[in-house]
Amino acid sequence: xxxxxxxxxxxxxxxxxxxxxxxxxxxxxxxxxxxxxxxxxxxxxxxxxxxxxxxxxxxxxxxxxxxxxxxxxxxxxxxxxxxxxxxxxxxxxxxxxxxxxxxxxxxxxxxxxxxxxxxxxxxxxxxxxxxxxxxxxxxxxxxxxxxxxxxxxxxxxxxxxxxxxxxxxxxxxxxxxxxxxxxxxxxxxxxxxxxxxxxxxxxxxxxxxxxxxxxxxxxxxxxxxxxxxxxxxxxxxxxxxxxxxxxxxxxxxxxxxxxxxxxxxxxxxxxxxxxxxxx
Numbered sequence: 315x316x317x318x319x320x321x322x323x324x325x326x327x328x329x330x331x332x333x334x335x336x337x338x339x340x341x342x343x344x345x346x347x348x349x350x351x352x353x354x355x356x357x358x359x360x361x362x363x364x365x366x367x368x369x370x371x372x373x374x375x376x377x378x379x380x381x382x383x384x385x386x387x388x389x390x391x392x393x394x395x396x397x398x399x400x401x402x403x404x405x406x407x408x409x410x411x412x413x414x415x416x417x418x419x420x421x422x423x424x425x426x427x428x429x430x431x432x433x434x435x436x437x438x439x440x441x442x443x444x445x446x447x448x449x450x451x452x453x454x455x456x457x458x459x460x461x462x463x464x465x466x467x468x469x470x471x472x473x474x475x476x477x478x479x480x481x482x483x484x485x486x487x488x489x490x491x492x493x494x495x496x497x498x499x500x501x502x503x504x505x506x507x508x509x510x511x512x513x514x515x516x517x518x519x520x521x522x523x524x525x526x527x528x529x530x531x532x533x534x535x536x537x538x539x540x541x542x543x544x545x546x547x548x549x550x551x552x553x554x555x556x557x558x559x560x561x562x563x564x565x566x567x568x569x570x571x572x573x574x575x576x577x578x579x580x581x582x583x584x585x586x587x588x589x590x591x592x593x
Contacts, residue, residue, distance in 0.1 A: 340469035341501065341513065344432045345462070346553035347386040347394050353554070354401070354592040355382045361584035365568075367576065375408040381591075387427070396428045397442065420445050434462040463499075475500045483525075491525035491536060505547065508589070510556050512547040523566065538566025538580070558588040 347353065360377040381401040388395040403418040424445055429438040466476040476499050483492045497519030505514045521540040526533065544560035564582040569575075 340471045341550065342469050343465040345394055345430065345434055345465075347384070347389065347396060349386050349389045351386050352592070353384045353386075353590065355384075356380070356589050356591050357382055357586060359584060359586040361582060364581045366579050372410060376406065378403070378405040380404075392431065393437070394430055394432065396430070397425045398428055399423055399425045399443075428462070430462055433467060434464045436462060463497075470501055472501050472503055489525055489527035489534070491523055491527070493521065493523050495519060495521045495542070497542065507547050508556055510547070510549040511551065512556055513550050515546040515548065516544075517546070518543045521562070521564070523564075532570045532574075535569045535571075536566060538564055540564035540582075552593065554590060554593055555588070556590050559586075560588075561585045 357380040363374040380403045385397040405416045424443040464478045499517045524537045542562045547557045562584045566580040568578040
């Protein structure tokens with residue numbers, strides 16, 4: 315259960331940030347964060363986790379609201395350095411016989427440095443401000459809030475599609491979980507929304523997870539597959555992601571070995587939104 319609780323916290327979502335520059339009917343997609351500027355986003359998440367243990371089904375309902383700040387620390391012709399932190403974070407989880415709300419105050423203002431190429435490929439990630447006693451959890455949260463889409467190097471026209479693959483390994487409960495994704499993106503047109511003239515990009519793809527952990531003397535082996543679908547809005551003139559909406563459906567199996575062997579099926583549906591609030 316503790317493993318599910320941590321996984322719920324770091325399941326805030328699938329963070330998508332993009333920039334487009336218009337040139338002769340096509341768009342050069344690249345990150346264009348300006349040095350010295352701060353970008354703030356509101357992230358909302360809600361979801362349901364259903365697990366079956368010893369013949370009994372249990373549902374966990376969760377929702378969260380975070381305010382994320384991304385500060386451009388430095389920019390060179392090749393690299394962008396960002397300092398990512400939370401301005402506020404509230405997490406709620408409801409389960410049978412228990413209801414929990416957390417403000418995650420210990421993580422507010424704790425920064426993670428992210429260095430990426432102009433295409434969004436991360437070349438370095440490090441925790442700048444650690445939280446005593448919960449370094450593993452800090453790593454999981456920073457991992458989920460510092461994901462960038464790896465953009466195509468070539469220019470893309472409306473109607474064209476590109477793909478990205480990603481492997482992200484996180485430390486969890488004395489083990490490691492490898493999360494893989496293969497996502498297809500399609501630029502479908504332009505739309506006016508939230509007082510911005512934006513590009514609309516649809517995405518869909520598959521995900522998988524595999525790894526192990528250890529809880530209360532039990533060895534856990536986790537594997538599963540899922541799918542994701544959603545859309546993004548981008549202001550091409552300002553080079554900013556304005557809004558994204560995502561739904562992720564996962565089917566996993568957690569096998570526990572120790573004093574009592576168990577196989578626990580887990581289904582998870584997560585929806586999140588990501589909206590700029592200061593530009």
